[in-house]
Each structure stands twice: as structure tokens, then as C-alpha cells.
Amino acid sequence: MDDTRAARLIGTVLRCYPARWRRRHGDEAAELAALLVRDGTPAGSIACSYLAGAAREWLTPLPGRRLSAAACALLVAACALGVSTVLLAPPAPARAASTSQAKAASTSQAHCRTARCQPGPAVRVAGVISSVSHDLRAIISEAGHGQPW
Amino acid sequence: MAVGRRDGRAGQDVLRRVGEASVLILISLAGEPRHGYALIQDIKELAGVELGPGTLYGALDRLERLGLIESLPAEDRRHPYRITAPGAAALRVHLDSLERVSAAGRLRLRLSGT
Numbered sequence: 163m164d165d166t167r168a169a170r171l172i173g174t175v176l177r178c179y180p181a182r183w184r185r186r187h188g189d190e191a192a193e194l195a196a197l198l199v200r201d202g203t204p205a206g207s208i209a210c211s212y213l214a215g216a217a218r219e220w221l222t223p224l225p226g227r228r229l230s231a232a233a234c235a236l237l238v239a240a241c242a243l244g245v246s247t248v249l250l251a252p253p254a255p256a257r258a259a260s261t262s263q264a265k266a267a268s269t270s271q272a273h274c275r276t277a278r279c280q281p282g283p284a285v286r287v288a289g290v291i292s293s294v295s296h297d298l299r300a301i302i303s304e305a306g307h308g309q310p311w
Numbered sequence: 312m313a314v315g316r317r318d319g320r321a322g323q324d325v326l327r328r329v330g331e332a333s334v335l336i337l338i339s340l341a342g343e344p345r346h347g348y349a350l351i352q353d354i355k356e357l358a359g360v361e362l363g364p365g366t367l368y369g370a371l372d373r374l375e376r377l378g379l380i381e382s383l384p385a386e387d388r389r390h391p392y393r394i395t396a397p398g399a400a401a402l403r404v405h406l407d408s409l410e411r412v413s414a415a416g417r418l419r420l421r422l423s424g425t
Contacts, residue, residue, distance in 0.1 A: 187368050189388045194347045194364050208364060215365025 168205035169196065175209045178216035325377070326405035332362055332370040337394060337402045340380060346389040347371075374398070 172195040176188060195208050326334055339345060339353045351362050362370075371392060374380045379398030383391045394402070 190347060190390055191364060191368060193388050197348050198364065211363025211365035213365070215369050218369050
């Protein structure tokens with residue numbers, strides 16, 4: 163790889179760093195890379211090192227960012243909990259929230275009498291887990307590892 | 312955040328968790344102030360370890376945040392770094408700890424006869 167292409171590659175990789183890092187180390191890092199290339203270090207390995215450094219730089223929380231990272235983690239956990247609660251919630255209470263309960267109940271019963279009721283989301287999830295578990299046990303048993311769990 | 316202010320306890324090995332690259336950089340800077348390229352060259356001669364530039368800058372930033380090194384005014388585009396007094400003290404504690412572990416290891420090897 164010639165010097166121009168190497169410099170372009172390094173320049174591209176250095177742009178992956180956060181702006182504050184580039185302001186502080188950008189020029190020096192480019193010069194250091196040029197010196198290492200001149201010494202015979204492959205430009206690809208320098209680029210890989212800078213790329214890994216850029217990833218670390220983005221992933222390492224700054225002291226001021228710790229609180230916001232913790233807040234984000236709590237928000238994600240709350241969202242995950244909400245989604246799983248919705249998935250596992252029995253369908254009946256949701257219908258009971260209707261203002262015309264008696265009418266809704268009688269309509270629902272009539273509907274169940276005339277048509278076969280489908281299982282709710284919670285029953286479906288439990289069924290999937292049960293069937294996957296059964297399949298896994300069968301596979302392990304066939305492989306000769308039929309020890310009790 | 313300087314080590315002295317954060318830990319307060321003298322004799323604690325604060326370098327135990329900073330990684331090998333940071334320790335090698337401190338050892339290199341213990342001789343004289345150096346900039347990035349000179350550090351890479353010196354560490355290569357000293358320990359046979361070729362530090363990648365990404366690793367180097369990550370370690371320099373960490374050590375500077377800990378107050379173990381400080382950057383000097385830029386010469387041309389290069390920033391030389393210098394070890395601080397807490398940095399020298401931390402390096403001394405870490406090397407003492409390594410020496411104790413090394414001596415124990417050698418003793419055990421001698422006793423076991425392997």
C-alpha cells in the first residue's frame with residue numbers, strides 16, 4: 163500500500179474517534195501513524211489498532227456520563243419489563259376494563275359458545291417454551307446424554 | 312481524577328488493574344519524558360512488546376485521568392508526557408508487588424524441583 167492510500171486509510175479510521183479525542187490527539191496520531199508506516203509497520207494493522215481504540219473510546223463511560231448511562235440502562239430494563247408483562251398478561255383483565263362489562267361478558271360468552279376460543283398470548287408463550295424444552299430433551303436423550311436434569 | 316485524592320491510602324497497588332500497556336508506559340516514562348512514537352520505540356526495546364497506537368493513546372488517556380502522568384506543552388505536533396510524583400510512587404508499589412510475587416514463584420519452583 164503506498165503512502166497516500168495508507169494516509170487516507172488512517173485518516174478515515176481516525177474520524178471514527180469522538181471529536182474531543184480528535185481535537186486532542188488527532189494531528190499527533192496521524193503523524194505517529196506516518197512514522198510507523200515509514201518504519202515498515204503495515205498500515206492495515208495500524209488502522210485496526212486505531213479502530214479498536216476508537217471503539218474503546220466510545221464504549222468507555224466518562225465520569226460525567228456514568229449517571230446518564232445508568233439512567234439509560236434503567237429505562238431499557240423498564241421497557242423490557244413492560245414488554246414481557248404485556249406478553250405474559252392474561253387476556254381476561256384487559257377485556258374486563260371495558261365500561262360495558264356485562265354486555266362485553268355476555269358477548270364474549272356467546273362468542274365462545276359459537277366459535278372455538280383461541281388461547282391468549284400467555285398460553286401461546288408457555289406452549290412454545292414447553293415444546294422447545296421437550297425437543298431439547300429429546301435431542302439430548304438421542305445423543306446418549308439422557309441424564310436427569 | 313488523581314489517584315492521591317481518590318484513594319488516599321499509601322502503598323495501595325493502583326496499577327494492578329490498569330493493564331500491562333499502562334505499566335510499560337510508566338516504566339518508559341520513568342527514564343525521561345517521551346512522546347508517542349518514542350514511547351513505542353522504547354517499549355519495543357525494553358520489553359519486546361509492540362504497542363499499537365490505539366492501545367497507546369487509550370493507556371495515555373487513562374494514566375492522565377488518574378493523575379499518574381501529565382502532558383507537557385506540544386513540540387511541533389507531538390505531546391511529550393512526563394510521569395508525575397503519584398505516578399512514580401504507584402509504579403514503585405507495583406514493581407515491589409511484582410517482585411514479591413516473582414520471588415514466591417521462584418521459591419516454589421525451587422522447592423518443588425521442577
